[in-house]
Amino acid sequence: MEHNLYIYNTLSRSKEQFIPLHNDRVGMYVCGPTVYSDVHLGNCRTFISFDVIYRYLIYLGYKVRYVRNITDAGHLEGDRDEGDDKFAKKAKLEQLEPMEIVQKYTVGFHEILSIFNTLPPSIEPTATGHISEQIEIVKQILDSGYGYEKAGTIYFDVEKYNKDFQYGILTNRKLEDLLEGTRELGGQDEKKGRLDFALWIKAKPETLMQWPSPWGWGFPGWHLECSAMSSKYLGKTFDIHGGGMDLQATHHTNEIAQSQACHHAAPVKYWMHTNMLTVNGVRMSKSAGNGFLPKELFTGSHPLLERGYSPMTVRFFMAQSHYRSTLDFSNEALQASEKGFSRLMEGYARLQKLNASAASSIETAGLRTKCEEAMNDDFNTPIVIAHLFDSLRAINLVHDGKETISTADLAELKAVYSAFIEDVLGLKSETEASAGSEAFKKAIDLLLNMRLEAKQNKDWATSDKIRNELTALGFEIKDTKDGFEWKI
RNA sequence: GGUUCGUUGGCCGAGUGGCUAGGCACCGGUCUGCAAAACCGUAUACGGCGGUUCGAAUCCGCCACGAACCUCCA
Structure with missing residues (x-):
């Protein structure tokens, strides 16, 4: 199955024609959230972007298996490769079991994504549900010689790997540069190389989440779960791997190294990365204090917000920029999107009530092709929206009785609007419910x-x-x- | 320091060697009892300096400014 779909591949830093490995089936893996706290709006942008990508692949007729993981273990604070992970830390803070933390924030995450009208992935695996698969990968990496054990912790030998493969292939970095740029770690460090990362971490007696392994009780390193779960459900090599740009340099780089060392094959054909949501030009993040929660956005209960904005306004706002561009948040921009979105949806509602004439006095044909061309060019949603607005003028003119539209043109226009507004962009009317x-x-x-x-x-x-x-x-x-x- | 990327009109944001992006705001007009909506129209632009070219906002070079990553982060 071949379409004229072009995808920007981080590996080649260029747009490449998308040709799936298995005919009409597409395997897509997206790094999901670490469920130790509420997702903020920046996190949501990535998942909404991939939701549109998923939706368009379905629109094109592909059978997509979309895997998005839940990280519920192994994600440490800092790069110390020791101590408790984020869940245990939060559990102590909130006086809960780590799995209560996981459950609480997993439920919250699903709630938010559902409010944003994203489709659930085909499979949503968890790290704790795939401990044995991860241990298996560690074994194979040890067998192939790219891992080593130090006191119950297993590390990945980056310098050795780099002799056979290019370690920094995803970010175009040489090992020497990486070594130079890496901060000197503390004296207690037991790793051979400064870039080496933990595959399996030895647990202390008080560690809350730990599992038995051939190397004693411990827990998996963060990067491991994605290698384990993606290969389990999508195969050793699959079509698309996505995530936020911030994951490129470390998480995805290590994932490639692990999978390559374990399966002797490059894991991914197309690497896709979404850009960051910014506030006043600076990346939205919890630590910067500019990361607000979706609920704060809906109600307007955050110092940065003048008032609340509806979920679909936000989704539309995001669709008006390209997923690889940074998107700057501001009240003014949100308000502009709110008006634009409501105008588009009013036109869409008006379209349903339009009366057809014998002939069309306006040109509406070709809209589908234009929208498809835009999406085929690396999922260019802002262009799709521009085309929809162009046709909106025609709809309004017919509605005002100044122009006419034929039955066939009207049917096609309705079909295209429905396909792109609802099925592809995932937008839905918000007025009906409240009416x-x-x-x-x-x-x-x-x-x-x-x-x-x-x-x-x-x-x-x-x-x-x-x-x-x-x-x-x-x-x-x-x-x-x-x-x-x-x-x- | 290294890697990557950006700088577009009042705001947001596409695009790209010659042809209107789009949205919001603004201004003028049509319609209307008024208003809103809708429609029509005008205007405002590509960080700076050089170069390539018949022609550059778009390609190349330098400079300035900004961001991300290299450290947990979508």
Whole structure:
């Protein structure tokens, strides 16, 4: 199966035509969250970006197996390769079991992603559920000679690996440069090389999460789980591996080394990296204090926010930039997106009610092709949105009775709008839910019909009273040529 | 210090060797009892300096500024 889809591959630093390894099947692995705290908006951007990518691959007709892991063990603070991991630390802080921490934040993560209307992955494996697979990989790396043991901890021998393969292939770095740039670690360091990283870490008696292994009780290193789970579910070599750009230099670099050492094959054909969400040009992160939570965004309860913004406004805001560009957050930009999004969705709703004519006086054909071309060019969602806005003008003109559209063109336009707005971009209307029940709608229609009568009788006082009071209650009333439209 | 990337009109943000990105805001107009919405139209741009070219915001060089990564982070 071949489309004209081009994907920017971090490995080659260029756009390459996407040709899956197995005909119409695509394997995609995305690094998921470490569930020791709430996801902030920056984290969400990556998952929303890959959601759109996943959706478009499905649109093209691929059978996609989308694997996104949950990191629930092995992720340490700092690079010390010792002590408790993030879960144990947080567990102590909150006086909970580590698995209570994992459960709490996993549930929260799913809740948020569901609010953002992302599709669940095909498989969502956890690190703790794949301890034996990880131990197996450590064994194989030891067998192939790229690992060594020091007092119950197993390290990956980066310098040895680099003699046979290029260690920094993903970020185009030479080992000498990396060695120069690496900070000198403390004197207690037992690693052979400064770049060596732990595959399996020996547990102390008080370590909360530990498992038996051929090297005694311990727990897996952070990078290992992705190598284990991706190969288990997608094979030794698979199509797409994604994640945030910040994972490129260390996590993904080590993942490549592990998989190569274990399976004697490059694990991934296309590496994709999403860029960061920034605030005032600086990366959003918890440590910088500029990382706010989705819930704070929805309610506006964060010092950086003037007010709240809806989930779909945020999703639309993100889709208006390319996934490989940094996206700068600001109230002004969010407000612009809010208006743009609502205009687009109003047009989409209007499209459903349009009447067809015998012929089209406007050009709407070719929209699907244009949108596909944009998406085929490394998932260029901002261009798709630009094309949708171009057609929006046509929709409004037909709605106003200034232009006409044929039955066939109308059907195609509806199909394309639905496909790209809902299926590909994953946007959905937010007004319907709040509009409430049928009876409620009919009551409002009744009021507005009374206002229409008053208008026809030039009773402006009554007409304005109804409009003003409804407006005060949060309704938006729009007069049309021979009636009205309203929303909350 | 090394690696990578960016600098686009009031704001956000695409694109790219010659052809309107788009959204929001602004201004003028049409429509309307008024308003809103919608439509039409105008305007404002590619960090600086050189070079290549018939032609560069787009390619090359230098400079300035900024960011990310090299240390846990989507």
